[in-house]
Amino acid sequence: MNTQNLAYSDEVAKATAPIFDKLSKQIEKERWESIAPYIFEINRLKKEKNAVILAHNYMTPDIFFGVGDVVGDSLMLAQRAAQSDADIIVQCGVHFMAETSKILCPDKKVLMPDLNAGCSLAESITASDVRKLKEKHPNIPVVTYVNTSAEVKAESDICCTSSNALKIINALGAQGHDKVIMTPDMYLAQNVAAQTDVKVIIWEGSCIVHERFTPQDIIDARKTYDDIVVLAHPECPPDVMAEADYSGSTAQMDNYIKEKQPARAMLMTECSMSDNIAAANPDVEMIGTCQICPFMKRITLPKILKALQNEDPEIIIDPEISARAKVAVDKMLELS
Numbered sequence: 001m002n003t004q005n006l007a008y009s010d011e012v013a014k015a016t017a018p019i020f021d022k023l024s025k026q027i028e029k030e031r032w033e034s035i036a037p038y039i040f041e042i043n044r045l046k047k048e049k050n051a052v053i054l055a056h057n058y059m060t061p062d063i064f065f066g067v068g069d070v071v072g073d074s075l076m077l078a079q080r081a082a083q084s085d086a087d088i089i090v091q092c093g094v095h096f097m098a099e100t101s102k103i104l105c106p107d108k109k110v111l112m113p114d115l116n117a118g119c120s121l122a123e124s125i126t127a128s129d130v131r132k133l134k135e136k137h138p139n140i141p142v143v144t145y146v147n148t149s150a151e152v153k154a155e156s157d158i159c160c161t162s163s164n165a166l167k168i169i170n171a172l173g174a175q176g177h178d179k180v181i182m183t184p185d186m187y188l189a190q191n192v193a194a195q196t197d198v199k200v201i202i203w204e205g206s207c208i209v210h211e212r213f214t215p216q217d218i219i220d221a222r223k224t225y226d227d228i229v230v231l232a233h234p235e236c237p238p239d240v241m242a243e244a245d246y247s248g249s250t251a252q253m254d255n256y257i258k259e260k261q262p263a264r265a266m267l268m269t270e271c272s273m274s275d276n277i278a279a280a281n282p283d284v285e286m287i288g289t290c291q292i293c294p295f296m297k298r299i300t301l302p303k304i305l306k307a308l309q310n311e312d313p314e315i316i317i318d319p320e321i322s323a324r325a326k327v328a329v330d331k332m333l334e335l336s
């Protein structure tokens with residue numbers, strides 16, 4: 001990697017000062033001086049190359065606030081990427097998200113700073129598993145969470161996100177389907193199944209971050225802070241959801257805090273999401289607990305800079321698989 005421009009010069013300090021103001025509670029000045037040159041150089045290079053950086057809510061604050069052009073949850077990132085006139089997309093998130101961007105933007109170059117940034121949900125199921133499920137349960141639609149590979153999406157009838165899963169299942173119910181197969185997150189499927197008359201056939205995948213939370217985490221926090229508002233992501237087990245005050249997708253939790261501004265809140269989700277919400281909502285006190293996603297944390301500023309400089313690693317998907325996967329994604333957009 002070319003590191004000749006990575007000094008903390010006056011120019012870098014001035015250009016990055018507004019970002020540091022926002023993050024000064026999270027990043028001490030000494031560390032900032034080693035981070036800021038990367039932010040400056042990445043932002044310079046993305047203008048030069050007409051690139052856009054998509055940063056998921058689980059990215060660390062230096063990435064989320066420092067270099068992210070579009071920030072949000074996975075589907076929102078991909079949809080906004082499709083509307084952009086950038087030539088290059090740098091996906092700061094995990095591999096399936098970069099694939100979704102490529103599916104929706106087949107003509108753009110999609111870069112993934114670390115190809116090993118995977119996901120336990122995406123890895124829990126293969127295209128062959130979906131084909132076997134369809135053989136076992138013929139004529140039952142397969143609803144697949146966006147946290148899956150392009151090959152799995154291509155074998156599915158329709159995709160869903162954590163925010164629209166219930167709506168999609170009910171829409172299929174209204175079309176006369178009394179049963180659906182839902183992959184790969186068993187907890188999201190159980191949480192949805194509890195709210196619908198449609199029978200849900202469940203695949204036993206899970207998110208290694210959200211499955212670690214327990215109802216006791218919430219009970220303990222309430223003992224210390226009786227005014228705490230607890231928000232849980234639907235990838236958490238149902239007993240955690242039952243104990244929480246609000247359940248919602250990444251985007252829904254973000255909006256809840258923005259709109260309601262509770263004095264204290266605790267998010268049952270990934271740690272960087274809490275850090276990013278704390279930086280954006282200084283009047284809300286964010287209380288731990290949180291869990292780190294090791295896959296998301298593979299994405300760092302040096303890797304983003306290297307990917308932009310070398311325009312590599314690039315996401316390539318077989319066009320036939322991409323086209324079939326897009327049918328499932330488009331069907332979701334239509335039904336939701």
Ligand code: SF4
Nearest residue numbers: 119120207208209293
């Ligand atoms: S938080 Fe869970 S669902 Fe998201 S990338 Fe990490 S393992 Fe996958």
